[in-house]
Amino acid sequence: MYTILGIIAKPMGWLMRLLYGVVGHYGIAIIIFTVVVKLCLYPLYIKQTKSTVKMAEVQPKMQALQRKYANDKETLNIKMAELYKEEKFNPMGGCLPMLIQMPIIMGLFALLRNPMKYITGDMIFAFHESFLWIKDLSQPDPWILPIIAGVATFISFTMNQLLSGKDNANNQMGGMMKMMQFIFPIMILWMARSFPSGLALYWAVSQIIQIFFNIHMATLRKKLRNDKGGNKKKGKK
Numbered sequence: 001m002y003t004i005l006g007i008i009a010k011p012m013g014w015l016m017r018l019l020y021g022v023v024g025h026y027g028i029a030i031i032i033f034t035v036v037v038k039l040c041l042y043p044l045y046i047k048q049t050k051s052t053v054k055m056a057e058v059q060p061k062m063q064a065l066q067r068k069y070a071n072d073k074e075t076l077n078i079k080m081a082e083l084y085k086e087e088k089f090n091p092m093g094g095c096l097p098m099l100i101q102m103p104i105i106m107g108l109f110a111l112l113r114n115p116m117k118y119i120t121g122d123m124i125f126a127f128h129e130s131f132l133w134i135k136d137l138s139q140p141d142p143w144i145l146p147i148i149a150g151v152a153t154f155i156s157f158t159m160n161q162l163l164s165g166k167d168n169a170n171n172q173m174g175g176m177m178k179m180m181q182f183i184f185p186i187m188i189l190w191m192a193r194s195f196p197s198g199l200a201l202y203w204a205v206s207q208i209i210q211i212f213f214n215i216h217m218a219t220l221r222k223k224l225r226n227d228k229g230g231n232k233k234k235g236k237k
Helices: 002-023 026-068 073-087 096-113 144-167 174-192 197-236
Strands: none
Touching: 002 026, 002 096, 026 073, 026 096, 026 197, 096 197, 144 174, 144 197, 174 197
């Protein structure tokens, strides 16, 4: 596992070193690094959003098949496959972007938790630089940055739940996700108090960017629904 994380973290370390060479400050390099990573992941968020909207469109037909073939699992599976083919819908489309993101996030975690392992050269003293109120980015910030990270995570998570809730109102995972809406930000706050400030800074900035992504995704979902609704009306005419 650590070898895999190292393979992912190493090129990220090169990027971090490159950014540090340009801006000359570890904290600012982390912020720019975070923006670059989020922009690289942006196409995956778009794909995930489109898949979620498509799921909402196909879900009534899926539920109708589940009711009709409730006692015939084999036929249900065949009909489901036919429906996916007819609608050109991949049920894993919404999960794939998240699966791709996970090793990237884990690689970032490895890099920023132990940067000296993956970044060498003239940056060896950079990890101890101060940033705003933080005296040493290699040491934990007891409260301010963890609170910012926790609050930003809560807002981002809540927005995401509100958006996906409209498309997955009957989702059985809804109750668990509602609970995670509160537990996850608290976990982030608690962990950020023990992690290097550089890692907490990355997460806080990442979640703030994600809030703006969520606002954009909400607009995109609305546009996709309106386009679908307009096409259906034209089809009826």
